[in-house]
Amino acid sequence: MILRLAAQSLWARVLTVGMTILAIALSVALFLGVEKTRTGARASFADTISGTDLIVGARSGSVQLLLYSVFRIGNATNNVTWQSYQDIAARPEVDWIVPISLGDSHRQFRVMGTTDAFFTRYKFRGGRSLGFSQGQGLNDLYDAVIGADVAATLGYSVGDPIIVSHGVASFTEHDDQPFRVSGILAKTGTPVDRTVIVGLEAIEAIHVDWKNGGQTGRTTPAEVIRQMDLTPTAITAALVGVNSRLQIFKLQRWINEYPEEPLLALLPGVALQELWQIVGVAEKALIGVSGMVVVTALLGMMAMVFASLNERRREMAIWRAMGARPMTILGLLVLEAMLMAGIGAILGYCLLYVGLLGLRPWVDSAFGIWLPIEAPSIRELWVVTGVVGAAALASLLPALRAYRLSLADGMMVKI
Amino acid sequence: MRALQLTLLASVMAAPLSAQETRELDAHVHGVSTLELAIEDGIVEMSLMSPGMDIVGFEYSASTAADKDAVESALRKLTVPENVVTLPEAAECRLAEVLVHVHSEDHEGHDEDETHGHGDHEKEAHGHDEHEHEDHNDDAHEHDKQEHDDHDDDAHEHAEHGQHNEFHVRYKFACDHSDDLSAITFPFFAQFEHAQEIEAQYVTETGSGLAEIERDAPQLSLE
Secondary structure (H helix, E strand, O other): OHHHHHHHHHHOOOHHHHHHHHHHHHHHHHHHHHHHHHHHHHHHHHHEEEEEOOOEEEEEOOHHHHHHHHHHHOOOOOOOEEEHHHHHHHOEEEEEEEEEEEEEOOOOOEEEOOOOOOHOOOEEEOOOOOEEEEEEEOOEEEEEEEEHHHHHOOOOOOOOOOEEEEOOOOOOOOOOOOEEEEEEEOOOOOHHHHHEEEHHHHHHHOOOOEEEEEOOOOOHHHHHHHHOOOOOOOOEEEEEEEEOOOHHHHHHHHHHHOOOOEEEOOOOHHHHHHHHHHHHHHHHHHHHHHHHHHHHHHHHHHHHHHHHHHHHHHHHHHHHHHHOHHHHHHHHHHHHHHHHHHHHHHHHHHHHHHHHHHHHHHHHHHOOOOOOOOOOOOOHHHHHHHHHHHHHHHHHHHHHHHHHHHHHOOOOOOO | OHHHHHHHHHHHHHHHHOOOOOOOOOOOOOOOOOOOOOOEEEEEEEEEEEEHHOOOOOOOOOOOOOHHHHHHHHHHOOOHHHOEEEHHHHOOOEEEEEEEEEEEEOOHHHHHHHHHHHHHHHHHHOOOOOOOOHHHHHHHHHOOOOHHHHHHHHHHHHHHOOOOOEEEEEEEEEEOOOHHHOOOOOHHHHHOOOOOOEEEEEOOOOOOEEEEEOOOEEEEEEE
């Protein structure tokens, strides 16, 4: 009964109430969106690498090395000499090791040199392996395997030629040595989707005619290059798996104290945690700001209810005359506020999902963050409850005023 | 003879190499110990590195009798894992190995001594597998001796020299139900009042992770 009254009373003032609800909806959508992006980013990052025990690179920060070698974000780390790589590979603790060489690009996508072992050793999302949606791995020197996004964006299929550019975003092309797409990987939701994978030797091969960062002008024919020793002199990083987890720290210490070259071995999970510790401050700030937006919206609602009190004085008086107790009027106002907040929060949810649907592909391709669309989590339901509860609290102030007025005014309202 | 010449040649060649020393120091924060924890197939291995500051309240090599007593009693405490770490009872873990020693950073010869110490001790500890913990206390005494007295001169200048003593502890447990190792508590903080924080890196079935164990909440939870 009183709920219907409240709903109809809101309906009677649909414009102002609508604006208030919209403000609450937007603020809730913003708050939940921040939360969603935060958890989505964390999950995305954590899912990108699994099964790799150590990542080895030149000594830098562990976060920097992890971001560059796995996520291709941030500043490049120094290279590691092939000799050090082989020293590490020869350690008894090492079960497998996969080298990675970055530095060139194809259109907007990174080119990564590695070995065939990458396709079996690289694991993502709790141990899933890479799969081919078309074609197969690297069989020839000039074979390239492309990620799902590369294929989709550039419309490539198996057998198409690819020309690798020197460096990133440069206009110098390695057009004397074209590659051939030999396989397309199934979508993984990781940076691999946006990577062109070639053999480690191929990276050497396309740089045969390059000395000190410039083209020498000669063009060595592909047949000659195929005969050459294409053992790389340097790599960017290496993924390492150990025989036993109990040996990880020992191997890590050995690599970190390797006297011939300053190297860094990191545990992926630890480096990610370090990253979250850094990002955590910004996350808290974002949550704080979006939380304040919700508070502002609720304050706006409070102001609206206050303003409506005057125009509704006569209405209140009539209710009192019809037998409504002052307590009923207080309850009515609080209920109205909770209704507004509730509708606002639900609308905010809808806005969030619409926004997610619209922005998801862009966020995925621009930042590599896959935002899942799922049923609201317990935590998010608490947010809605919190907003409704806060609205009830915020409306208490004007409601108490109405309570007092309705006691004093009676029927004799002088406006 | 020829072999001797070769040896001579080798030593001459080696000399300039060793002269080109690398100078680097590890990070060292007072009040922060580091823990490395690995779990695989029911074996739990942990090594704890604590700055001397956290354990005994000073970082120079013990020179006075009181300092030496402090180091000795600290070592004795550390050889009893119950003083440092509590594994959940449900996991049913048995102690398999204990290794405790003091490590000082700036004497290369000293370091080598210690490496030998490691080996010997490990063998001993294996032999002692089923023994009571008291046995290990003897080992701790032995390790005390490794603290050479020649540090004494440096003792008062340790700040400038960056000399830092560290306590290294290694425990190995064999657990029947390692799945039940959900949380590990650290009585360590109650035992050593100067310790404030342990920075723990761990590797388990599900991957690696990093956690800060604080004095206020001395627990490491492993998902």
